[in-house]
Structure formats: structure tokens, C-alpha cells
Amino acid sequence: MLSQRIWLAFPYAALLVLAAWFYRLAGDFQYARQGNNLGPDFWPRAVLAAIMIICVVQGARLLLAGRAPDKPSIGAVEEDDEAPRSNLLLAAGFALTVAYGALVTVLGFLIATFAFLVLFMYAGNYRSHATIWLSGLIGTLLLTFLFQKVVYVSLPRGVPPFDRLADTLLALF
């Protein structure tokens, strides 16, 4: 029972430590003081102090009394009605998302996005191969066209030899 309470209070303790660290960092801001005016550290410190106070109160409440009942939630779906959570699926989603961030500058937007779309659909337990590959390909080309030629956003080209694909496609567009 106590371990459960500690577990419940843990996020607040972690936030408290984080807020305290940032509070200390705010003391190191470099600026030229202007008379008695409040400095650039005042506002962030006030906000961080508020976080620390709430964390202490809420953490102590959870340690002493356990979980407080949540307010009834408007429009929320009951937990029981939802499918069970899968850590494996979540890990796959996180891994793909992080991999996209890491590889988009190397592979370029085209290849990275196409690979992400296809792998994400497979990770989501969808198994219609034709739909996956076709929608991935058409979607990537369409988005590239839309953002490069309509919205004029500069998308990562990637490094050689992957950038050649982006150049070829842009020439075609």
C-alpha cells in the first residue's frame, strides 16, 4: 500500500526536483538591473515556485491519503470500454517517431517519410499490403508536392546519395 502511494507521488517529486533545478538556473540570468524594476528572473521564478508548492502539497496528499478521486470527466470514455494498452505497440510508435527525427536529415524527407508511413501502418496492426505501400507512396509524393510547390516549405533533402532522389523529383515537379 505504501509502495503504491510512493509510486503515485513519484511524478510530483520528480517535477519538484526539476522545478527546483530550473528555479536555481533562473538565478544565473545575466542582465543589467534597471532601478527597482523586477528582473527577467521574477516571472519564471514565480511560476516555478508555484509548481513546487503544488507538487509538495499534492505529493504529500497522495503519500498520506492515496489517490484523490478525479472530478467526473465530461465527454470522457470510460477506461473499461477501451482496448487494453500494449507496451510493445507504444515502444514501436516511439521508436519509429524518434527514428524519423534522427534519419530525416540523412535519408531526406522523401525516403524517411515513405518508410515511416509504411512502417507505422504495419506497426498499427494494419495488414493490407497493397493499401499500405500505395498510400505510402502516393501520400509521400503528394505531401512533397504540396509543401514544396504550394506551401513553399523547405524540406530536408538528405545527404549523398539520397539527396539525388529529392533533386530528381523536384526537377520532375
Add this chain to the structure above:
Amino acid sequence: MDTLVQLAQGVLVCLQPFNLLMLFLGVVFGLLVGILPGLTLVMGVVLFLPFTYQMDVTSAIILLAAMYTAGTYGGAFTAILFRIPGEPIDVPMLWDGYTMARAGQPAKALGWTMIAAFMGGTLSAIIMVVLTEPAAKFALRFSSPEYFAVIVFGLASVVSLAQSSLANALISLCLGLAIATVGTDTTYGASRFTFDLPILADGIEFLVVMVGAYGVAEVLTRLERGFASAGVTSKTTTRTELPSLRELNSVKGTLLRSTILGNVIGIIPGAGATIASFVSYGVEGQVGRRKALLGSGIPEGIVAPQSAATASVGGAMVPLLAIGIPGSGATAVILGAFMLHGIQPGPQVMLTSGDMIYAIFASIFLAILLMSVLGFFAIRPLVKILDAPEAVVSAFVIVFCFMGALSIRSNVTDLWLVIAFGVIGYVFERLRFPIAPLVLGVILGPLAEESFLNAMISNSNDWTVFFTRPISAVLMALTVLAVLLPALGALRLRMRSPEMEAKSGA
């Protein structure tokens, strides 16, 4: 008369080919966002934000406002026909809308929904036009203390209406305010929490927070559950049958009551269409002429939530355009679109850029009309979107999030920030911390800090100024009430529960 002329000029602006296209696209995508259970209204509006970068501000707001308006209506189709509420707004639609459809009158249920959305939305839009200018003129009296007080009131309302605990909502808000302090301080030029990273010197864009916390986090949460949305189990009619004038006359009280309620709830910062829909249904259950029959498939049970939900749009636009304070999640994104174009909505903009404001007003009237027409004629092709597998839709949603990040400054660091806020959003969801206060904290944080510091500089650091000036004192009192009332309610509920348990035990 002058207002009508300006509104007519606004209609002409909306009828320009590009604006008309944006209006049409906004309505269609708004309806689709409402229909798709995996895509929330706010998330949909966020995802379309990057497309507005190259547009002029009027076209951008027309697109987003049309999406917002239509998004309050689309989910009703699937709630009534397939028992799938596309949005939390549409949950009350299951009780009478779906029941009426099951009783063999799906076309009639769809007709009631259309009429409720059209009339509720139109009446609310009229109230919006009438209220915004006087509200803006009143806001001209505001100086820093009043602005700070109104922002604090807005943030407090968001916190008090949060669906989890008050403490979690407060922490979420404060984290948002803290994130907003990252970057170079505008008064002293001091670097705050930048860790010598050049990208952080410009601060953390509220867009990366919104896209990450609403978009990436939501998709990851749904992936974790294996994209297990309820499937479409039965195909039924997608025809719409409008109620007769006599039938309409019998629900005029409900319609008027719910529209006013939806409008007022929309004006309150943080209380959007979902709360309007539920509260209106609840009020109908309290005071409605046929309250005993509510839940058995009566028109009042459809009209009340739908008219209030669509009416909340007009209400939410009033504080946004008059004072620059968003009244809902979607208007927070619209505020973001204004700011991306270098415009801070408020009394000055309202009074100096009347053409743009009236074009936005007109776009809401036209969006309501267009969504009703599409709702009447195009339900069948619109609900076909439900056939799209959720894994495919979600994969594209997350790629849109990535592209939204890359569009901000063409910098991959923003992509990493979106991913980081996606993770934070997911953790928030698991720990039941609400996301709306975080996002509003990031958006309104700089404004809150600036008005607070200006008030302090002008008043020799005398913080009592917030309580001695009449308008700010009233707003501060309302803030205290906004925070205390739900807390007292929760306390009373908790004190009652042991009593109830003791009684039931005895």
C-alpha cells in the same frame, strides 16, 4: 445599418475565389475531422495551421474558422447512424439521436441535427456580431493591470474546467507558463533557459507544443490501444428529413435556451463545444417541457446539445476578436494563426481592421450555411471516410505533425521539440494531466508576463493595483471564484461520499 453594410462587404470578401475555396475546404475538412473518431476538432485545426503560412491572414482565418464551425456538426452523423461519436461533443447525441435512429427515424434525427446546428449557429453568430464591437470598445479602457487580470481569469477558467484534478491542471498551466519563458527576454535581452542553443534563443514556438501535445501524443495513445475504435457495424440510411414548421415550433424554447447557453459557455475561456453540449443536455433534463422523456429519442435531446455546440463557436470568437483571449482550444489555434501573421487580436485590431474582422464574421455565417447544405446532401460520401483504416489515417496525421514542425523555421530542432512535446503529452495523458492549460499557458504566457511587468513598472511594484482598479478587481474576484467554486464542489462531494457510504451500509 452600418454593421449590416460591413457584414455584406465581409460576405463579398468571402466570395472571392480563393477565400471561397478556403471556406469550402474548411467546411469539408471540418466535417471530416468531426466524423473521424481518431481526430479531434482541435487537432484537425492544428494540422491545417502550416497550410496557412503563405496565405494572407483573412484567408487563413476563414479556413480555420470554417473548420472549427463545421467540426461541431460532423460527428453527429456517425453518432446518430453508427453510434460512433466522432468528438466528445457528440456523446449526448447517442442518447436521443441514436435512439431515434434505432426507432426507425434516422433521417428525421439527422434533420433535427441539421436544423439545430443551422439555427443555433446562426443565432449565435448574430450575437457574436452584435457583441464583439462593444466588447472591444470596452476593452479599450484596459491598461496593463486589466489585461493581466483578464488573462489570469481566462487561465483560471481553463484550470477550473479541466477534466482531471485541480492540482494537475494548475501544474499543467504553470508548466506552460514556464515553457513560454524560454528564450531571450524582451525587456532586458537576457537569455533564459536557452542552454546556449541558438534555436532556443528565439523561444519555444507554441506551435511545436500544440502539434506535439495534441497531435503526436494522441496518435501514440491510440496506437498503444491498437487503433481499436469501434467499427461501423451497420449501414443505414443517410437521407436527411427536415422537421415540419409545426414540429419546429414545438422545440423553439429548447432551441433558444440551448443557443444562448452555448453562446455564453463559448465566451467563457476554456469552456468549448463539449461542455456546451453536455451542459445544455443537462439543463434540458432539468427544465425542459418533456424532460421525463429525455433519452427516449425525442427531438429536444438532439436539438439541445447540437445547437449549444455550434452556438459555442460564435461565443468563443467574441473574446478572441475583442480582447485577444481565446475562448476554446480551437480559438487558441486561431489566435496562433493570427500571431503567425504578426497580428495580436484585440480592441485595436477590431477597431482598425474592421474589413478583416467582418470578413471573418461573414465566413462563420457562410460556413454554417455551407455545412448545413453539405449535411443535407453529402452525408453519404462524407461518412465513407469511416471506411479508411485508422492506422493509415493516423500515420498521415503524425506525418502532418512532422511537416508542421518543419514548416515553422525549416529547422529539424523543431521536429525534435514536437517529438519531445509528443512524449510529454503522452505522459500527461497517462498521469491525467490536462493538456489544454499547458497549451494556453504557452500561448498566453508572454502576454501575461508582459502585462504583469508593465503594471509593476508603472505602479512602482505595487501589486495591490490589480485589486484597487475596478475592472481588474472584478476580474480578480471572478478568478478567485473560478478556482474556488470547483474546489469547494469537489470538497463537498468528498465530504458527502462517506455519509452516503455510511447510509448505504446501514
